[in-house]
Amino acid sequence: MSQHTRRGGHQVDPPADGSIRLAPPWAAVAITVAALITGSVGALVWRSERLGSIDAWALRELAAHSYREFQLASGIAASLQPVVIFGTMAIAILAWVVLRRWNGVILSLAAPAVTFAVEKLLKQLVARRSPGVSVFLYPSGHLAVATALVLTLILVVRSAGARPSIRASVIACSSLFVVVIARARLAETAHSLSDVVGGVATGAAVTLAAALLLDLGLLRFMTHHPTKHRAPSTRSGDPVNRPE
Numbered sequence: 001m002s003q004h005t006r007r008g009g010h011q012v013d014p015p016a017d018g019s020i021r022l023a024p025p026w027a028a029v030a031i032t033v034a035a036l037i038t039g040s041v042g043a044l045v046w047r048s049e050r051l052g053s054i055d056a057w058a059l060r061e062l063a064a065h066s067y068r069e070f071q072l073a074s075g076i077a078a079s080l081q082p083v084v085i086f087g088t089m090a091i092a093i094l095a096w097v098v099l100r101r102w103n104g105v106i107l108s109l110a111a112p113a114v115t116f117a118v119e120k121l122l123k124q125l126v127a128r129r130s131p132g133v134s135v136f137l138y139p140s141g142h143l144a145v146a147t148a149l150v151l152t153l154i155l156v157v158r159s160a161g162a163r164p165s166i167r168a169s170v171i172a173c174s175s176l177f178v179v180v181i182a183r184a185r186l187a188e189t190a191h192s193l194s195d196v197v198g199g200v201a202t203g204a205a206v207t208l209a210a211a212l213l214l215d216l217g218l219l220r221f222m223t224h225h226p227t228k229h230r231a232p233s234t235r236s237g238d239p240v241n242r243p244e
Contacts, residue, residue: 022103022155022211031212034205038122038139041198045128045138051192058193062186073187080142080181084112087149095156103214104156111207115148116141118206119199128195139198140191146181147203150174155211 024030044052051059064070088108095104123136130137157170178200185191191199 021215022107022159023208023215024155024158027208027212031205031208034201034208037201038198038205041194041201042122042126042128042138045126045194047127049129049131052194055192055194058186059189062183062193063189064187070188073184076180076184077142077188077190080146084145084149087153088112091149091153091156099156099160101156101159104159107155107207107211107214108152111148111152111210112145114210115144115203115206119144119202122198122202137191138195139202140182140185140195141199142181142185142191143178143196143199144203144206146178147200148207150177151204151207155207 064073091108092105095101095108119139119141122139123141126138127136128138129135151174154167154170154174157167162170182196182200185196186193
């Protein structure tokens with residue numbers, strides 16, 4: 001595909017940097033669903049110190065059954081912080097150096113940080129804890145931030161126009177990463193299943209909302225700063241529109 005597109009004998013500049021939106025068309029619906037899940041589950045466990053039947057079942061089935069399994073789960077959970085820091089910088093570099101998308105850079109830096117702040121606020125509001133423990137549990141911060149990180153990567157790769165096979169691979173690896181973190185938190189009994197679900201929903205809602213806001217800001221910027229087209233080419237053999 002050529003760098004410029006011909007229309008009516010004119011050469012038009014390629015789309016402006018970041019013109020492909022980060023948020024998918026279904027982002028608003030997904031944000032609504034994720035927010036409803038976060039709020040609904042949060043209401044069910046509000047100020048609760050007891051596990052529901054589903055949480056109790058998950059705890060019995062998914063908790064570590066040996067000290068070695070517990071250590072492995074704890075190691076995986078502890079590795080999330082350096083992974084998030086490295087991953088955030090890597091996505092920001094990918095978005096700017098390779099793709100030249102400033103909106104992707106902002107999303108990669110903002111989504112995990114804002115998600116972390118939101119889940120801390122939700123913990124205070126819901127105030128769900130285990131008996132005799134002062135630490136609030138809902139939603140899971142590990143799952144919220146992990147979801148924000150991988151969803152940011154998915155959105156940046158999607159906005160770059162990557163091939164379907166590449167996008168599918170990124171989605172599959174990202175989903176596996178979230179599942180591994182979720183399994184680790186459940187295995188070490190640091191969180192219940194409802195905490196994990198709330199964390200994933202929180203990370204998805206915040207990240208998609210941030211992408212949508214960036215798209216709206218970009219659209220407003222482009223409306224006030226329209227891209228100027230190049231002058232018609234006068235090279236030999238190129239058609240030029242002449243007044244009649």
